[in-house]
Amino acid sequence: xxxxxxxxxxxxxxxxxxxxxxxxxxxxxxxxxxxxxxxxxxxxxxxxxxxxxxxxxxxxxxxxxxxxxxxxxxxxxxxxxxxxxxxxxxxxxxxxxxxxxxxxxxxxxxxxxxxxxxxxxxxxxxxxxxxxxxxxxxxxxxxxxxxxxxxxxxxxxxxxxxxxxxxxxxxxxxxxxxxxxxxxxxxxxxxxxxxxxxxxxxxxxxxxxxxxxxxxxxxxxxxxxxxxxxxxxxxxxxxxxxxxxxxxxxxxxxxxxxxxxxxxxxxxxxxxxxxxxxxxxxxxxxxxxxxxxxxxxxxxxxxxxxxxxxxxxxxxxxxxxxxxxxxxxxxxxxxxxxxxxxxxxxxxxxxxxxxxxxxxxxxxxxxxxxxxxxxxxxxxxxxxxxxxxxxxxxxxxxxxxxxxxx
Amino acid sequence: xxxxxxxxxxxxxxxxxxxxxxxxxxxxxxxxxxxxxxxxxxxxxxxxxxxxxxxxxxxxxxxxxxxxxxxxxxxxxxxxxxxxxxxxxxxxxxxxxxxxxxxxxxxxxxxxxxxxxxxxxxxxxxxxxxxxxxxxxxxxxxxxxxxxxxxxxxxxxxxxxxxxx
Numbered sequence: 001x002x003x004x005x006x007x008x009x010x011x012x013x014x015x016x017x018x019x020x021x022x023x024x025x026x027x028x029x030x031x032x033x034x035x036x037x038x039x040x041x042x043x044x045x046x047x048x049x050x051x052x053x054x055x056x057x058x059x060x061x062x063x064x065x066x067x068x069x070x071x072x073x074x075x076x077x078x079x080x081x082x083x084x085x086x087x088x089x090x091x092x093x094x095x096x097x098x099x100x101x102x103x104x105x106x107x108x109x110x111x112x113x114x115x116x117x118x119x120x121x122x123x124x125x126x127x128x129x130x131x132x133x134x135x136x137x138x139x140x141x142x143x144x145x146x147x148x149x150x151x152x153x154x155x156x157x158x159x160x161x162x163x164x165x166x167x168x169x170x171x172x173x174x175x176x177x178x179x180x181x182x183x184x185x186x187x188x189x190x191x192x193x194x195x196x197x198x199x200x201x202x203x204x205x206x207x208x209x210x211x212x213x214x215x216x217x218x219x220x221x222x223x224x225x226x227x228x229x230x231x232x233x234x235x236x237x238x239x240x241x242x243x244x245x246x247x248x249x250x251x252x253x254x255x256x257x258x259x260x261x262x263x264x265x266x267x268x269x270x271x272x273x274x275x276x277x278x279x280x281x282x283x284x285x286x287x288x289x290x291x292x293x294x295x296x297x298x299x300x301x302x303x304x305x306x307x308x309x310x311x312x313x314x315x316x317x318x319x320x321x322x323x324x325x326x327x328x329x330x331x332x333x334x335x336x337x338x339x340x341x342x343x344x345x346x347x348x349x350x351x352x353x354x355x356x357x358x359x360x361x362x363x364x365x366x367x368x369x370x371x372x373x374x375x376x377x378x379x380x381x382x383x384x385x386x387x388x389x390x391x392x393x394x395x396x397x398x399x400x401x402x403x404x405x406x
Numbered sequence: 407x408x409x410x411x412x413x414x415x416x417x418x419x420x421x422x423x424x425x426x427x428x429x430x431x432x433x434x435x436x437x438x439x440x441x442x443x444x445x446x447x448x449x450x451x452x453x454x455x456x457x458x459x460x461x462x463x464x465x466x467x468x469x470x471x472x473x474x475x476x477x478x479x480x481x482x483x484x485x486x487x488x489x490x491x492x493x494x495x496x497x498x499x500x501x502x503x504x505x506x507x508x509x510x511x512x513x514x515x516x517x518x519x520x521x522x523x524x525x526x527x528x529x530x531x532x533x534x535x536x537x538x539x540x541x542x543x544x545x546x547x548x549x550x551x552x553x554x555x556x557x558x559x560x561x562x563x564x565x566x567x568x569x570x571x
Contacts, residue, residue, distance in 0.1 A: 145514065
């Protein structure tokens with residue numbers, strides 16, 4: 001025991017030496033947690049990501065999956081996309097981490113420690129789909145500014161935490177509450193301490209849903225650093241930017257939250273459809289809420305060559321923001337005919353659903369398998385790009401894979 | 407204790423003190439001389455450096471000085487930018503806050519690159535660029551101009567493989 005303590009202490013001391021600074025909260029570093037400043041600059045090791053993940057940006061860190069990497073029913077960390085607006089916080093002090101509730105519409109301000117939050121409220125686990133609002137941006141024409149996500153900025157992990165609504169009930173909120181906005185520990189790229197890289201939120205109706213969590217676990221473990229350790233707001237079905245990472249404050253607002261990336265073109269689309277490339281005034285832009293219906297073929301990986309006469313088993317996931325997916329179809333003739341896939345019910349509300357099919361091909365040749373999901377309100381994925389918007393959000397065009405038979 | 411003993415004792419103390427002072431000065435001096443030779447204390451850090459690199463939010467590859475601004479096949483290796491008039495102006499003004507990857511993955515017209523600069527100046531603490539603005543916008547609009555993609559592109563870069571059933 002004594003010896004162990006000594007090793008820990010001396011290890012900490014040597015880490016401090018390497019960093020050229022004292023690790024102030026060294027004692028509170030969780031077991032097996034690696035200090036970001038000490039880790040290999042290899043982002044795959046740094047964030048424990050699979051080598052096939054694609055780095056879009058290294059400052060700030062942005063990384064996406066490829067379709068075939070998302071085959072798991074519950075997305076593990078290694079295949080979960082990373083989207084950052086600012087710099088990942090360092091030296092997180094879990095022992096003293098608190099979350100404050102303030103804003104015009106709280107009856108009184110209140111602060112909880114991490115342990116209070118965990119012990120005072122009932123804990124819930126849900127599998128929740130988080131998709132970046134800009135997933136699919138790379139396909140828009142004229143091109144839209146920002147990280148050029150293709151199809152891999154989506155995940156569906158299991159999140160564990162307390163319901164935001166239970167906490168809000170404990171605090172007491174006024175009748176004029178309209179919106180909640182989060183604040184977090186990440187820092188602005190310009191290193192200006194007065195600037196928040198991102199501070200978004202959700203309307204009260206979403207904040208009070210059962211599945212809206214203040215989460216501290218992802219897939220049964222501490223949330224990985226890149227995904228919001230130690231505390232993350234989770235609002236499945238909304239653009240993933242509404243699910244703030246590293247949160248330390250939630251403001252209950254009597255108006256639509258006006259934090260960073262809530263205004264201008266950020267996470268907003270034209271309220272009325274516009275022609276590609278058209279200029280849109282700020283006041284004509286509306287905040288994205290529920291994400292649109294979408295699906296992804298996760299097996300096989302695009303490029304499969306199969307023998308003539310063999311059938312091809314495909315599978316994947318479909319999701320529809322706040323709604324449930326009603327059916328998924330596939331086409332091997334560029335949409336001339338559609339066949340239905342088998343579709344499973346979601347594990348819980350706001351979780352993606354799994355589909356599968358066995359496909360027969362009429363003759364040798366090049367094929368594309370297209371998948372199309374339809375939501376509970378009858379809306380389907382378009383085969384072409386949906387309505388153009390200045391920042392290239394909400395591309396839910398059908399996913400397709402290339403197949404050769406012969 | 408008689409007088410003689412007292413004197414001897416005091417002398418002993420003085421000797422010890424002087425000796426300690428001498429040792430301390432000697433250590434300090436040798437350290438200072440060492441600092442002149444190796445101001446970064448690299449001899450002590452070398453083993454650490456090979457294992458770890460500090461601060462990964464700034465993911466600058468560790469490059470030697472001659473490699474720092476190396477150009478290969480018309481590409482500035484460190485940033486991935488195309489080598490042409492204005493390259494270093496772009497590197498120096500556009501990669502301080504975000505990486506060059508945020509620039510090179512985008513395609514915009516001159517007007518939209520300029521609008522992006524304005525947006526960064528208004529909201530993201532980008533400084534006034536003065537005469538450099540024209541150089542930067544020209545460079546970006548030349549090398550990172552939009553390509554017409556239409557409403558849906560062909561599937562490209564397919565890696566074919568045999569799927570065993």
